[in-house]
Each structure stands twice: as structure tokens, then as C-alpha cells.
Amino acid sequence: MRDFLEVFVAAFAFRSSSRLNFAPDDSILAIYRTLYPNRWTPDSLEVESFAKQVERRYLIGFATVWHEHLTLGELFGAAQHARGSRP
Secondary structure: OHHHHHHHHHHHOOOOHHHOOOOOOHHHHHHHHOOOOOOOEEEEEEEEHHHHHHHHHHHHOOOHOOOOHHHHHHHHHHHHHHHOOOO
């Protein structure tokens, strides 16, 4: 779990020490919207960076699990399931 959270905080440019401040039921999009409450504010492509890292590291299609309320816990579970189903 810590490794997964490290990927998340790196993509969102949080300090590594903050990774344990996040909970399994935290919504990825809610965290993003907290950082960028105004839709017209340019972002740093945090969600896209996170998606790319998750796909690369855990070999899952981020788009296949993505929904507006996706939580860190759900994505972690999908990553673990994908990891367990590989030969």
C-alpha cells in the first residue's frame, strides 16, 4: 500500500511524508478538485500522470476502472487484483 501511495503523492507533487495522510475512501477526483477548485485553472496533469504510472507499474488500464468517484482504495484493489491474476 505504501508503494501505491508513493506513486500517488509523486504524481500529485505532494511530499513523500504525506502519503499516509490519505485514506482508502479518498476520491481521486475530490483530491484533484481540492487542488484546483476552479475548472479554468491550469493544472499539472496530476491525474494523467498518476494514471500513466499506475498503468506502467501495475499493468492495469486506468480507463477501465475510472469513474468520477473512484477512490484510492478501489484503485489499489484493482491493482492488486491485476497483479494477482498475472502468471
